[in-house]
Amino acid sequence: MDRLVDEATVDLLGVLAYGELTAFERLASDARLAPTIADKVALASMAAAEFGHYRQLHDHLVAVGADPEKAMAPFVDALDEFHDSTDPSDWFEGLIKAYVGDGLAADFFREVSAFVTDEPTRELILEVLADTGQADFAVARVREATAADAALSGRLALWARRLVGEALLQAQRVAVERDALIELVVGGSGDLAGLARLLTRLTDNHTKRMKTLGLQS
Amino acid sequence: MDRLVDEATVDLLGVLAYGELTAFERLASDARLAPTIADKVALASMAAAEFGHYRQLHDHLVAVGADPEKAMAPFVDALDEFHDSTDPSDWFEGLIKAYVGDGLAADFFREVSAFVTDEPTRELILEVLADTGQADFAVARVREATAADAALSGRLALWARRLVGEALLQAQRVAVERDALIELVVGGSGDLAGLARLLTRLTDNHTKRMKTLGLQS
Numbered sequence: 001m002d003r004l005v006d007e008a009t010v011d012l013l014g015v016l017a018y019g020e021l022t023a024f025e026r027l028a029s030d031a032r033l034a035p036t037i038a039d040k041v042a043l044a045s046m047a048a049a050e051f052g053h054y055r056q057l058h059d060h061l062v063a064v065g066a067d068p069e070k071a072m073a074p075f076v077d078a079l080d081e082f083h084d085s086t087d088p089s090d091w092f093e094g095l096i097k098a099y100v101g102d103g104l105a106a107d108f109f110r111e112v113s114a115f116v117t118d119e120p121t122r123e124l125i126l127e128v129l130a131d132t133g134q135a136d137f138a139v140a141r142v143r144e145a146t147a148a149d150a151a152l153s154g155r156l157a158l159w160a161r162r163l164v165g166e167a168l169l170q171a172q173r174v175a176v177e178r179d180a181l182i183e184l185v186v187g188g189s190g191d192l193a194g195l196a197r198l199l200t201r202l203t204d205n206h207t208k209r210m211k212t213l214g215l216q217s
Numbered sequence: 218m219d220r221l222v223d224e225a226t227v228d229l230l231g232v233l234a235y236g237e238l239t240a241f242e243r244l245a246s247d248a249r250l251a252p253t254i255a256d257k258v259a260l261a262s263m264a265a266a267e268f269g270h271y272r273q274l275h276d277h278l279v280a281v282g283a284d285p286e287k288a289m290a291p292f293v294d295a296l297d298e299f300h301d302s303t304d305p306s307d308w309f310e311g312l313i314k315a316y317v318g319d320g321l322a323a324d325f326f327r328e329v330s331a332f333v334t335d336e337p338t339r340e341l342i343l344e345v346l347a348d349t350g351q352a353d354f355a356v357a358r359v360r361e362a363t364a365a366d367a368a369l370s371g372r373l374a375l376w377a378r379r380l381v382g383e384a385l386l387q388a389q390r391v392a393v394e395r396d397a398l399i400e401l402v403v404g405g406s407g408d409l410a411g412l413a414r415l416l417t418r419l420t421d422n423h424t425k426r427m428k429t430l431g432l433q434s
Contacts, residue, residue: 018254024261028245037235037286037293041275044241044268051265058258069254076254 014071030094115188231288247311316355332405
C-alpha cells in the first residue's frame with residue numbers, strides 16, 4: 001500500500017507515537033514513587049490514557065499506509081535519552097516532569113499540527129494532546145508540598161530547568177537528522193521570524209506553567 | 218452503606234486489586250528493558266490490560282460497599298516488598314517474572330475463588346485472572362534466547378526459584394496478619410490435608426510452567 005501522507009506527517013506521527021509509548025512507561029514507572037495508593041492510582045490512570053493514545057496513533061499510521069515501527073525508529077534514541085537523563089529521583093520530580101514536560105511537548109505538537117495538511121491526522125493529534133488530567137493533579141500536589149518548604153521549591157525549580165534543557169538538546173538532535181520534519185516546522189512557521197515567534201510562545205507558556213506551580217522559571 | 222460481602226471476600230478483592238495495580242506498574246516499568254519496539258509494545262499492552270483489571274476490582278469493591286483503599290492497605294507492604302526484592306535486572310528476568318509470577322498468583326487466586334460464596338465476586342475474579350497474553354509471549358521469547366545459551370538457562374532457572382521463594386515469604390507474612398483470609402483458604406480447602414493438596418497442585422503447575430520454558434525447576 002502506498003503512503004497516503006507525506007514524509008513529514010509520518011515523522012510527526014512517529015515521534016508522537018513513541019512519545020506516548022515512553023510517556024506511558026515512565027509515568028507508570030514513576031507511580032512507584034507515589035506516597036499514597038490514591039496518588040499511585042492517579043498517575044497510573046494517566047499512564048493508561050497515554051497508552052490509549054499510543055494505540056490510536058499506531059492505528060492511524062497503519063491506516064495511512066505507514067509502518068508504525070519504522071515511523072517511530074528515528075526517534076527512539078532521542079526520546080530514550082531524554083527520559084534516561086531525566087529519571088525523577090522522587091515523587092515531586094516525577095510530577096513536575098509530567099506537568100512541565102508534557103505541557104511543553106503538547107504545546108509544540110499543537111503548534112506544528114496546524115501545518116499538517118491531512119485533516120484526519122490533524123484532528124487525531126489534537127485529540128491525543130488533550131490533557132489527561134495530570135495538569136490539575138500535579139499543580140495541586142506540588143503547591144501543597146512547596147507552600148511550607150522553600151528548599152523543595154528551589155530544588156524543583158532547578159529540576160524544571162534541567163527538563164527543558166534536556167528536551168531542547170534532544171529536539172535539536174532530531175532536527176539535525178529529520179529534514180522533512182524540520183521543513184514542516186520552519187515552512188509552516190512562514191520563515192525564521194515565524195519560528196522565533198513560535199519559540200517565544202512555547203517559552204511564555206512554560207513560564208506560565210511554572211508560575212501556576214508557584215515555582216521560579 | 219453496609220458491606221454486602223464478608224471480610225475475607227473484601228480481603229481477597231483487596232489483595233487482588235493491589236496485585237493488579239502493582240503488576241501494571243512493574244510490567245510497564247519493565248517495558249524499558251525491551252530490546253525492540255515490538256517487545257516494548259507487547260509488554261505495555263499487557264500492563265494496560267492489568268490496569269483495566271484493577272479498575273474492575275476497584276469498582277466491584279465500591280459496588281459491594283467496601284472502601285477500595287482500605288481493602289488494599291493491608292497488602293501494600295507485602296506486595297511492594299515482593300516487587301522490590303524481585304526487580305528484574307534484564308529483559309529475560311522481567312519475562313520470567315511476568316510468566317512464572319503471574320502464573321503462580323493466578324493459580325492461587327483461581328483455587329481460592331472457588332471458596333467465595335458471592336457469585337458476582339467469583340465471576341469477576343475468574344475474569345481478571347484470564348491470561349493477558351503474557352504466557353505465550355514470554356515462553357516464545359525465553360525459549361528462543363535460551364536455546365543457544367546454557368548460561369542464561371541456568372541463571373533464569375535460579376531467578377525463577379528466587380521469585381517463588383520471595384512470593385512464599387510474602388504470602389506467609391500476609392497469612393499471619395489476615396485471619397479471615399487464611400480461614401477462607403484453610404476452611405475452603407476442607408482441612409489441612411486439603412490445603413496440602415492445594416499447595417501440591419500449585420507446585421505441579423509451577424513445574425509445568427518451568428518445563429514449558431525449557432528451564433529446570
